[in-house]
Amino acid sequence: MTPQTAATSSACPGCGAVLPAIEGPTNPQRPASAACSAAVGEITARCYQESELLSVRQLPVDAWAVQHPGPPGRITNQSLALHLMTLCLFIEDGVDPADGSALHAQMMTLRPSYAWLEPPRQPGWLTTADVLFAANLTDYPPSEYTQAVRDWAESAWRAWRPAHDTVRAWLRRWEDTTAKSAQSNQAKRPHRRGR
Ligand SMILES: [Zn+2]
Secondary structure (H helix, E strand, O other): OOOOEEEEEEEOOOOOOEEEEEOOOOOOOOOOOHHHHHHHHHHHHHHHHOHHHHHHOHHHHHHHHHHOOOOOOHHHHHHHHHHHHHHHHHHHOOOOHHHHHHHHHHHHHOOOOOOOOOOOOOOOOOOHHHHHHHHHOOOOOHHHHHHHHHHHHHHHHHHOHHHHHHHHHHHHHHHHHHHHHHHHHHHHOOOOOOO
């Protein structure tokens, strides 16, 4: 199905990306235009189309999520926290974005609760509008595409500077709890012998 294209452009209420306005689905939990929602879909889709890009697929997902945080609530707070925590690991600590899905799964196992963070007034110097053109150029080199996606993720993370200390504290809590739980599991688990 091809979305209907209107002659006008629209600015996304979440990230401000100015894109040709389209009729399309939006998520009531995300302050995003239909065009911006479609754009992140295309950007992420390219990551799945080329094996060299598969490892960075979490970057656009995280960048977009933190530029379009939902209204405060248990699930939306948790989602925002998880995306900010992995962005911190990727941008600040050099963690491989290929580990993104596994990290989110690990962070969820302890079912932590997170406070709402007030979104920054400026969502970052790059948006879907800056990366989308590259997603649609099939001959755009994968290395440059990776860089474009990384730059976008970095701009989204930097925009949340006032919350960085809180996000780092959440990461430390997660790492401490994971370490303690691993130790206690090891202590409790009887040594298994073959049956
Ligand atoms: Zn947007």
